[in-house]
Amino acid sequence: MRRSRRDAANWPLNERRGMVLALAAVLMPVVVGAMAMALDAGVLYLQRRQAQSAADAASLAAAYSLYNGSSFSTAQSAAVAIAKQNGFTIPTSYVTQPSPAQVAVKISSSPPRFFSALWGKGNLTIAASATSQASPGASGTVPYSTSSVILLNPSASGSLYLAGSARIICGGGSSGIQVNSTSPTAVNANNAGGTAANIHVAGGYTTSSGGHLDGEIETGDSPEGDPLEEIDAPEEPDDSCTQDDHMKAYRGWGSYTMNPGKYTEDVNLGNGGTFTMAPGLYYFKDGANLNIANGATLSGSGVTIYMDGGGTISFEGGTTTNLSARSPESDSESESGDGTIPGIVYMQDRESTTSPNFANGTNVNLNGTFYAKKAPLVFAGGNLSNFASQVIVDSMNLSNNAQITVNYSPSKVAAKPAPFSYPVALIQ
Numbered sequence: 001m002r003r004s005r006r007d008a009a010n011w012p013l014n015e016r017r018g019m020v021l022a023l024a025a026v027l028m029p030v031v032v033g034a035m036a037m038a039l040d041a042g043v044l045y046l047q048r049r050q051a052q053s054a055a056d057a058a059s060l061a062a063a064y065s066l067y068n069g070s071s072f073s074t075a076q077s078a079a080v081a082i083a084k085q086n087g088f089t090i091p092t093s094y095v096t097q098p099s100p101a102q103v104a105v106k107i108s109s110s111p112p113r114f115f116s117a118l119w120g121k122g123n124l125t126i127a128a129s130a131t132s133q134a135s136p137g138a139s140g141t142v143p144y145s146t147s148s149v150i151l152l153n154p155s156a157s158g159s160l161y162l163a164g165s166a167r168i169i170c171g172g173g174s175s176g177i178q179v180n181s182t183s184p185t186a187v188n189a190n191n192a193g194g195t196a197a198n199i200h201v202a203g204g205y206t207t208s209s210g211g212h213l214d215g216e217i218e219t220g221d222s223p224e225g226d227p228l229e230e231i232d233a234p235e236e237p238d239d240s241c242t243q244d245d246h247m248k249a250y251r252g253w254g255s256y257t258m259n260p261g262k263y264t265e266d267v268n269l270g271n272g273g274t275f276t277m278a279p280g281l282y283y284f285k286d287g288a289n290l291n292i293a294n295g296a297t298l299s300g301s302g303v304t305i306y307m308d309g310g311g312t313i314s315f316e317g318g319t320t321t322n323l324s325a326r327s328p329e330s331d332s333e334s335e336s337g338d339g340t341i342p343g344i345v346y347m348q349d350r351e352s353t354t355s356p357n358f359a360n361g362t363n364v365n366l367n368g369t370f371y372a373k374k375a376p377l378v379f380a381g382g383n384l385s386n387f388a389s390q391v392i393v394d395s396m397n398l399s400n401n402a403q404i405t406v407n408y409s410p411s412k413v414a415a416k417p418a419p420f421s422y423p424v425a426l427i428q
Helices: 005-067 072-085 243-247
Strands: 102-109 126-134 141-143 149-151 160-162 167-171 177-179 187-190 194-196 199-201 205-208 255-258 261-263 267-269 274-277 280-284 290-292 297-300 303-307 313-316 320-324 344-348 357-359 363-367 369-380 384-388 390-398 403-407 415-417 424-426
Touching: 005 072, 005 102, 005 126, 005 424, 072 102, 160 194, 167 390, 303 320, 344 363, 369 384, 384 390, 390 403
Parallel strands: 149 177, 149 390, 160 187, 160 390, 167 194, 167 403, 177 199, 187 205, 255 274, 261 280, 267 290, 274 297, 280 303, 290 313, 297 320, 303 344, 313 357, 320 363, 344 369, 357 369, 363 384, 369 390, 384 403
Antiparallel strands: 102 126, 126 424, 141 415
């Protein structure tokens, strides 16, 4: 058919209009879909914010419940109730206790799709979590770690080694034993050796010949690292002391008082004597050792023993020891005026690999953190000890019926000032 002159003149414009309409028809679903996704994303963001606010409020409510002395089950109920008031129903298993003073709350929800249902099926997912901590007050402290025992060696087989009916028990509501070694046999319990503690191990474990691990065991766990790395070693005192300076002669039966200061020679306590450490810092330098043996009794409070230059401590031969660190809450700084480190009853040079030794029927009760970063800790020969409030060492070897208990207490271990002055606070 022949076009008129007018149609012929307008033919390119008519053709372009048709192409635009066709292109608009093709792109319209894409534009509508993008708008739908944007609208749903906005709704999802709002719901995520609501979930986070609910998790924050629930964890704070539960921490406040702990602060007021309630049980953890009561704190769980408080968290569940607050979450429900904010529009989220959660099971009690979503409310956990990372440490005795902390509560973690998880919230998850699957809201339906709205406009984006044009492009996808199934519900969307949102999740939020929060952790709050109950504070002992403005002058309170927070432990550097809630583990009873931390074994820092990164690769040793038998980093925790239990044999010969040896046994370690962890009490006080801590998170248990942390073993950083990635070895498949990082924990080795054999010949009736065992534990009564939860174990978190980066590697694996093995048992044989009646060895037993009675608590829960979590393998493949992330290493905790050294929680006390920010604490400085104590400064070396100016006053030098010898064994005879403060106790005349450490021989025979009798009662003696030992005073703080710098010791550059071995100190040997024995022969059934009764020895008392006055409060303060006992700084052993140039490889000097502290040996408690042969029925000696040693006691003291407000004490930090520090071993510099390769020296170490040894208990054997029926000794009885009761030593307490300065309370962490007595001083908010890592070091107090008398040189002691609050919460640390024993500290060894971080590079020293000399092993502290406990053998032959010793009874040791140390209130505070026992810290020897690169040294293995050895117990043998019928020890029966409420050993310490916390142990942080390279590795641990228990044998020959050694029986020790680590009674973790957040009020006795190495700690830092509380980061808040309110009863509770969000920490994560």
